[in-house]
Amino acid sequence: MISALCKEGNLQKFIDLLDRIHGKRCSPTVIVNTSLVFRILEEERIDEGITLLKRLLQKNMILDDVTYSLIIFGKIKIGELGSATKLFEEMLKRGFHANSFLYTLFIGAQCKKGMINEANDSFEEMRKMGLKPYEDTFNVLIEGNSGAGRSNESLNLCEEMIKDGLLPSRSSFNEMVREVRVISEMKRANSLLTVMLDKGFIPDEITYCYLMDGYGKDGEIHEVLKLFYEMEYRLHSPGQMAYTSLIRNLCQSGKLKEADRYLTVMEDRSLAPTLRIYESLILGYCEKGNIARVDQLYRDMVKKDLKPSSETFELLERIHNANSIHFKIA
Numbered sequence: 001m002i003s004a005l006c007k008e009g010n011l012q013k014f015i016d017l018l019d020r021i022h023g024k025r026c027s028p029t030v031i032v033n034t035s036l037v038f039r040i041l042e043e044e045r046i047d048e049g050i051t052l053l054k055r056l057l058q059k060n061m062i063l064d065d066v067t068y069s070l071i072i073f074g075k076i077k078i079g080e081l082g083s084a085t086k087l088f089e090e091m092l093k094r095g096f097h098a099n100s101f102l103y104t105l106f107i108g109a110q111c112k113k114g115m116i117n118e119a120n121d122s123f124e125e126m127r128k129m130g131l132k133p134y135e136d137t138f139n140v141l142i143e144g145n146s147g148a149g150r151s152n153e154s155l156n157l158c159e160e161m162i163k164d165g166l167l168p169s170r171s172s173f174n175e176m177v178r179e180v181r182v183i184s185e186m187k188r189a190n191s192l193l194t195v196m197l198d199k200g201f202i203p204d205e206i207t208y209c210y211l212m213d214g215y216g217k218d219g220e221i222h223e224v225l226k227l228f229y230e231m232e233y234r235l236h237s238p239g240q241m242a243y244t245s246l247i248r249n250l251c252q253s254g255k256l257k258e259a260d261r262y263l264t265v266m267e268d269r270s271l272a273p274t275l276r277i278y279e280s281l282i283l284g285y286c287e288k289g290n291i292a293r294v295d296q297l298y299r300d301m302v303k304k305d306l307k308p309s310s311e312t313f314e315l316l317e318r319i320h321n322a323n324s325i326h327f328k329i330a
Contacts, residue, residue: 069102076109084109098129104137111144119144120153133164139172146179155185158192167201174206181214186223189214205235209245216249224249240271247277251284259284275306282312291319 068091075084088106092098103126110119123141126133138161145153154176158168168176173196180189190211193203208231215223228246232238238246243266250259259281263273278301285293298316301308308316 068096069099072102073105076105079109081106081109081113098126098131100126100131100134100137103131104134104140107137107144108140111140111147114148116144116148116150135161135166135169138166139169142168142172143175146175149179149182151176151179151183151185155180155188155192162192162195162199167196167199170202170204170207173201174204174210177207177210177214181210181217184214184218186211186214186218186220190223190227203231203234205231205239205241208235208238209241212242212245212249216245216252219253221249221253221255237269240266240274243271244274244276248280251280254284254288256281256284256288256290272304275301275308278306279308279312282308283315286315286319294319 068087072084072087072091075081075087084106088098088102103122107119107122107126110116110122119141123133123137126137138157142154142157142161145151145157158173158176161168173193177189180186193201193207193211197203208227212224212227215221215227224246228238228242231242243262247259247262247266250256250262263277263281266273266277278297282294282297282301285291285297294316298308
């Protein structure tokens with residue numbers, strides 16, 4: 001009943017109900033009260049949440065340090081990081097202890113505002129205080145460092161997280177791998193994935209595509225193929241994104257026959273080739289001087305209502321003018 005009233009926003013009815021049951025054998029526990037206030041604050045109903053907290057404090061139905069944590073959570077939720085920081089400092093001055101939840105909140109807020117140095121400092125301060133980071137702590141910091149281009153820091157955090165017996169979320173790991181491609185640390189990222197797979201981590205198509213693109217960028221096409229087959233084994237059926245990554249990397253490495261073969265496999269599996277696939281093949285065959293294949297690919301692309309990008313359009317136009325071939329540029 002309390003949960004339903006809270007969800008409907010009937011705060012006064014909720015308070016009245018607390019008044020009726022307070023002091024009775026069925027009085028709600030601190031955990032119940034905390035959970036309900038947390039829900040209100042999570043919905044960004046900050047004024048209502050603080051009103052309820054005051055009422056609960058008056059009736060000794062919630063702890064002081066819990067109250068501080070919840071108000072700080074609410075302020076961070078609505079973007080008032082400065083106000084939350086002042087309240088946190090006040091909390092410490094009054095002799096209350098910080099906790100991992102609060103530090104994780106601050107680290108997440110700092111990352112969101114691009115304050116990566118401050119977030120990393122908060123993480124170090126947290127550990128010096130003997131507070132143990134948990135999954136969310138590592139995840140927000142991995143994503144924050146990745147977004148700031150600090151790929152080595154993200155890799156270090158991921159390795160540390162695994163040593164602590166934790167696993168990153170799939171989205172955090174994917175974000176890290178996406179940025180790691182820039183610094184060519186694919187072996188390190190792939191090794192992490194291998195360890196994580198043994199611990200129950202479940203990658204998705206995006207995970208493998210980022211790794212494939214990274215190896216492709218480094219010219220290690222054999223690793224691209226290994227990852228594709230591993231993905232096929234684990235995920236059963238690679239989708240458009242995976243085939244696009246594979247074919248594009250094969251084209252960039254000059255392996256056009258293999259790229260064409262996977263184009264056929266893709267179509268046999270009822271997957272529609274993407275514009276990027278056609279453009280990669282067209283560019284590859286242009287470089288090889290195989291204009292007949294370029295013509296065929298263009299015609300297939302037009303039949304599928306795919307329009308070339310401006311760069312591909314200009315390339316096709318130059319070929320058209322130079323070779324007087326008979327396809328018409330749409």
